[in-house]
Amino acid sequence: MFNDEVAYYFDGSMVGLLSCIFRAFQFKELQVRLCLNDAAQHGLFADKIEVSNSELHAERVWSALQKKLSSSSLRQFYFAYLSESLDAYQHLFNYCIYVFTSHSSIEKNYSHPSVLAISQWTKKVGREKHRMEAFIRFKKTKDELFLSLVRPDFNVLPLIQSHFKRRYQDQRWLIYDEKRKFGLYYDLKEIHEISLEASKVDRNLKNGMSQSFQLELDEQEILYDQLWKDYFKSVNITERQNIKLHVQYLPKRYWRYLNEKLIEY
Amino acid sequence: MSDRIREKLQILADAAKYDVSCSSSGSDRKNKDKGLGDASHSGICHSYTEDGRCVSLLKILFSNVCIFDCAYCVSRRSNDVQRAAFTVQEVVDLTINFYRRNYIEGLFLSSGIFKSADHTMERMLQVVKKLRLEENFNGYIHLKTIPGASPELIHEAGLYADRMSINLEMPTEVGLKTFAPEKSHQEVQKDLGLVRDRLIQLKDERQIIKHVPKYVPAGQTTQMVVGAHQESDQDVLFMADKHYKEFKLKRVYFSGYIPINTENNYLPAVGSAPPLLRENRLYQSDWLMRFYGFQVNEIVNEKFPNLDLDVDPKLSWALRHPERFPVDLNRADYQMILRVPGIGVKSAKKIVQARRFGKIHIDLLKKLGVAYQRAKFFIHCEDSPKFQKELSSSFIRQQILTQGSSKYVQQLSPQLSLGF
Numbered sequence: 105m106f107n108d109e110v111a112y113y114f115d116g117s118m119v120g121l122l123s124c125i126f127r128a129f130q131f132k133e134l135q136v137r138l139c140l141n142d143a144a145q146h147g148l149f150a151d152k153i154e155v156s157n158s159e160l161h162a163e164r165v166w167s168a169l170q171k172k173l174s175s176s177s178l179r180q181f182y183f184a185y186l187s188e189s190l191d192a193y194q195h196l197f198n199y200c201i202y203v204f205t206s207h208s209s210i211e212k213n214y215s216h217p218s219v220l221a222i223s224q225w226t227k228k229v230g231r232e233k234h235r236m237e238a239f240i241r242f243k244k245t246k247d248e249l250f251l252s253l254v255r256p257d258f259n260v261l262p263l264i265q266s267h268f269k270r271r272y273q274d275q276r277w278l279i280y281d282e283k284r285k286f287g288l289y290y291d292l293k294e295i296h297e298i299s300l301e302a303s304k305v306d307r308n309l310k311n312g313m314s315q316s317f318q319l320e321l322d323e324q325e326i327l328y329d330q331l332w333k334d335y336f337k338s339v340n341i342t343e344r345q346n347i348k349l350h351v352q353y354l355p356k357r358y359w360r361y362l363n364e365k366l367i368e369y
Numbered sequence: 370m371s372d373r374i375r376e377k378l379q380i381l382a383d384a385a386k387y388d389v390s391c392s393s394s395g396s397d398r399k400n401k402d403k404g405l406g407d408a409s410h411s412g413i414c415h416s417y418t419e420d421g422r423c424v425s426l427l428k429i430l431f432s433n434v435c436i437f438d439c440a441y442c443v444s445r446r447s448n449d450v451q452r453a454a455f456t457v458q459e460v461v462d463l464t465i466n467f468y469r470r471n472y473i474e475g476l477f478l479s480s481g482i483f484k485s486a487d488h489t490m491e492r493m494l495q496v497v498k499k500l501r502l503e504e505n506f507n508g509y510i511h512l513k514t515i516p517g518a519s520p521e522l523i524h525e526a527g528l529y530a531d532r533m534s535i536n537l538e539m540p541t542e543v544g545l546k547t548f549a550p551e552k553s554h555q556e557v558q559k560d561l562g563l564v565r566d567r568l569i570q571l572k573d574e575r576q577i578i579k580h581v582p583k584y585v586p587a588g589q590t591t592q593m594v595v596g597a598h599q600e601s602d603q604d605v606l607f608m609a610d611k612h613y614k615e616f617k618l619k620r621v622y623f624s625g626y627i628p629i630n631t632e633n634n635y636l637p638a639v640g641s642a643p644p645l646l647r648e649n650r651l652y653q654s655d656w657l658m659r660f661y662g663f664q665v666n667e668i669v670n671e672k673f674p675n676l677d678l679d680v681d682p683k684l685s686w687a688l689r690h691p692e693r694f695p696v697d698l699n700r701a702d703y704q705m706i707l708r709v710p711g712i713g714v715k716s717a718k719k720i721v722q723a724r725r726f727g728k729i730h731i732d733l734l735k736k737l738g739v740a741y742q743r744a745k746f747f748i749h750c751e752d753s754p755k756f757q758k759e760l761s762s763s764f765i766r767q768q769i770l771t772q773g774s775s776k777y778v779q780q781l782s783p784q785l786s787l788g789f
Contacts (some may be wrong), residue, residue, distance in 0.1 A: 212722035215733050238413045242470045250469065273403040275469060327371050328466045334375055335467075338382035339428065340418040343627050343643055349421030353414070364416055 110151035111137045118185055121193055122162035124155045125200045134201050138194050165200070172203050177211045183233075184225035186259045195221040233260045237267050239358050240279060243329075244322040250277040253306055253315065254361055261288055265295055282309065314360050314367045329363055336364040378463070380453040384433040384444050385479055388536075388592065389624045393425040393474035393509045395587035396531040404505030406468060406475070408531060412509075413474050426511060427467050428477040431455055431493055435481030439538070439549035440633045441597050441626065444481045448630075454483070460496045461504065468508050475509030475531070476500070482515060490518035490526070497529040509587075516556050520563055527564055532587040532619070535560050537612070540605040544598030547635065557591070561616040564589055568617070588619035595651065596644040597626040597636055603674040606654055610665040613658070623651045650676040657683055660714055661707050679770060684710040687747055688762040695749040695757070698729045711744030742772055 110133050114120035121138075128136055141154070169178065181199075184192045199218040202210060214220045235256070242250035250272070261281050265288050268277065272290070280287030282302040289298045303309045308316045359365040394412030414423035430444070432454035438446040464476045478496060482489050493512060500506040512530035514523055527533060535557050539545040542554050564585055575581045591612060595605055609621040625648035628639045654676060657663040661683070668682050669675070677685045687694065687710050696709050698720055706717045716739045720729060723737070728751035735741050746765045749757075760768075 210726070213726040214719050214723040214737060215727055215730075220736060234413070237409070238415045240471050244470070252471075267409070270400055270407040272405070272469070273400055274405055324466070327374075328470065330371075331375060331378055331463065332467060332470070332472050334379055335382050335427070336416060336418065336424065338379045339386045339422075339424060341386055341420050341422075341627060344420035344422075344625075344645065346421040347419060350417055350419045353417040353421065353423070362416065 109135050109137055110153060111139050113139050113141050113152065113154045115141050115157065116188070116193070117157065119157045119159060119162040120155065121185065121196060122165040123158045125165050125197060126158070126161035127153075127155050128197070128201065129204065134205075136197065138190065138197055140190060168204070169200070172209075174209075174211060180222055180226040183229040183263070184222045186263065187225050187229050188259055189225070192221070192225045195225070229258045229260065229263075232256050232258045233263045235358070236260050236264050239362060240264075240268075241361065241363050242277060243317055244325050245317075246320040246322055248276060248322070250275050251280075251305075251317070251319070252278070252361075253280045253282050253302055253309075255283045256281065259284055261286070269295060280305075282306075308360070312360060312367070314363070314365075333364050333366075374459060374463075377453045377455060377459070378429070380451050381430045381433060381455065382428065384450075384481075385428045385430045385477070387443065387624065387627065388428065388477070388479060388513075389422070389622045390511070390534060390590055390592060390620065391423050391425045391428060391477065392620065393511075395619060396509055397586055398507050398509070398531060398583065400507050402505060404507055405465065406506050406508035408507065408509050409474065415471070415473055425474045426477040426509065427464055427473045427475070429455070429460070429463075429479075431460065431478060431480035431489070431496070432483050433481045434483040436484070437482055437549070437551050439552065440630055440636060441538070441548050441594055443629045447632075457492065457495045457499060461499050464500060464508075465504055465506065468506070473508075475511070477511040477513075479513035480515065486515045486517035487519050487522060490515045490522045494522060494526050494529075497526065501529045511587075514560050514564070516552065516560060518560075523560060523563055524567060527567060527585045528582055530585055532590065533564055533585050534590040534592070536592040537608065538592070538594055539598055540593045540595065540600045540608045541598065544600055547598060548633070558616070561589060561591070561612070561618070565616050589616065590618055590620040590622065592622040592624055594624050594626050595648060601669075601674040602647075602651065602654075602676045603669040603671075605651060606658075606665050606669050609655060610658060621655065623648050623655070646678055647676070650678060650682060654682045657686075662704050663708075680766065681710075683708070684743070684766075684769065688766055691762050694747045695753075696747060697749045698734075699724055699751060709744055709747045711740035711742070711747075713738075743769060 112124045112127070114124050124136070124138060128134060169181065173181070181196060184196055195218040199222055202216060202218060210216065210219065214223065236254060240252045240254060242252050244250055261279065268279065269290060276290060276292055278287055278289045280300060280302060285299055287298050287300065289296045305317055305319060306315050307318050308314060354365070360367050392412050394410065396408035397410060398408040400407040412425060414425050416424040418424060433444040433450070434452050434454060435444045435446055443450065460476070460478065467473045468475065478493055480489050480493055497510055497512060500510065510530045511532045511534065512526055514526070514533050514535040516535060537554060537557055538549060538552065545552055545554060568584060571581050571584050593605060593608065605623065612618050612621055625643040625645050626637060627643045628637045628641055630636050631639050654668045657668060658665055663686070667686055676682055680688070687708070693708070696705050698706060703717060703721050706712060706720055707714065716737050719737050723729065723733065730752050731741070731750050734744070734750065746760060746768070
């Protein structure tokens with residue numbers, strides 16, 4: 105059993121992932137292929153094990169990681185997890201095996217494939233976090249709510265909430281992830297997780313054109329939206345035109361969320 | 370009403386766009402008393418214009434009426450352009466409303482000099498004070514120092530601004546005298562010195578008194594126009610270096626001159642391309658000085674007064690110093706690894722960290738993100754061949770140039786493409 109590869113099926117949650125790690129050490133199965141429960145690849149592996157979630161096991165693995173790793177490595181672990189990618193999960197799993205079987209710190213050993221992969225996943229997720237802090241555009245509604253619907257590549261809302269909370273303390277705001285179907289709502293005191301029907305808010309959600317909210321907006325919203333568009337046009341220096349660089353910094357998939365980049369029929 | 374403000378914004382944003390600085394980094398200002406805004410230490414670019422420059426701040430002139438007549442400036446007295454001026458309240462409203470919608474990190478306020486330097490500075494100060502004191506705005510504010518304003522006004526502005534800047538405009542005194550007879554480097558340096566001295570004084574006081582007011586936390590910057598006068602890259606970089614050292618500047622910006630003057634025959638003609646590739650090489654040199662431990666005279670000197678446009682300054686230095694290579698990545702110190710073309714700060718750090726766990730092999734370098742095709746001429750790894758033929762600098766240069774040019778060259782080159 106020891107060296108044969110087995111497959112663990114889990115639900116893609118953090119608790120599930122940590123439960124897998126717990127099981128690996130419990131049964132000395134250190135060569136494991138992780139699979140998601142809903143994946144269609146059944147039957148490829150002889151040993152298919154469905155790992156059930158255990159809060160208790162997850163807790164124990166996490167506290168062991170806290171003892172072994174520096175805070176920046178724990179942060180990297182969390183960032184890589186939020187990529188929601190099976191490849192990242194696999195590397196996180198292998199990384200834990202490596203961490204727990206080593207006596208000294210291996211956090212900086214970039215010649216290990218999983219150490220390197222996690223630092224690369226962290227970079228990708230971190231970039232998306234930063235993009236959301238930059239590209240979120242609020243629209244002010246009639247009842248003074250600042251509303252934004254977004255679709256980040258990775259699940260970064262948990263990472264950006266403190267940034268927005270520090271910054272906007274005297275206005276109610278709501279950032280909604282239309283892909284993952286949850287949002288953060290700040291009510292002037294604290295942040296709540298909420299859900300709503302995104303297609304009812306944005307009439308262009310399905311067709312991919314620029315956002316068009318079917319809510320009653322603040323009477324000055326049109327003015328400031330227009331002023332921002334004017335400003336964006338005025339600061340451009342046409343003699344230096346460089347569309348390639350422009351698109352590199354502002355990838356097209358974000359355009360429908362940016363009011364200065366209009367996409368219409 | 371809305372038409373008038375739109376028109377003003379278009380005129381005064383258009384006039385401010387030649388100031389290239391748009392960074393919003395370096396400040397540690399915190400939101401206080403449940404107010405609006407909080408500075409992000411690394412800065413955030415909220416959008417990018419079609420010329421590929423970042424839009425981080427609302428960058429506007431308070432007024433484009435100016436008593437000066439600097440030949441390179443679009444707002445010069447003798448230029449026939451539409452003039453406009455904001456009211457204090459208009460700038461405050463724009464800033465707050467843009468900020469609340471997460472369009473910007475804050476305000477970059479500059480101005481043409483109307484009536485007098487003090488009068489202009491006073492009005493700008495009113496905007497900044499209103500934002501900070503009445504609106505409890507804690508976002509980023511970059512304020513231009515008006516040359517010749519009184520020290521009292523400059524000191525007071527420093528209490529509210531995150532960053533202050535004042536432009537040298539021309540890299541040489543001769544250039545400045547030619548195009549802006551009313552200005553002098555001496556005056557700019559006097560004002561830069563004022564803020565620097567106050568910063569040093571407050572730093573000293575901080576050791577004794579606990580609550581010293583925040584004063585220009587993101588420091589000072591300046592800007593030089595390149596390509597308007599016949600200055601060499603040596604003039605430009607020595608000037609930059611002097612100001613980094615003497616005035617403790619955070620950044621020196623270079624702005625490739627964009628021809629906007631049809632009357633002055635000494636300036637590049639309207640329609641000629643701005644020197645974007647040269648500007649790019651200057652910024653690369655600036656980075657080498659600030660992050661790679663290069664001294665300015667290693668990059669340009671009497672013998673090589675101008676940067677090589679074909680290859681970047683780091684590669685250019687390496688080709689001039691074959692005696693320093695190859696660098697043994699398993700033994701060399703960090704500073705020397707940093708000097709290898711194709712290896713950046715991040716990969717250099719990773720190499721130093723990874724080699725504590727085992728020898729560095731070629732394969733790993735590629736994975737770490739090193740530009741191996743470039744670096745391979747200058748390094749030695751564990752699995753490099755034992756005996757390497759010694760290659761001449763001109764051969765390496767040729768090899769690297771034929772391998773493929775930088776993807777930016779075409780975009781930045783002053784030469785016209787033939788379109789096929």
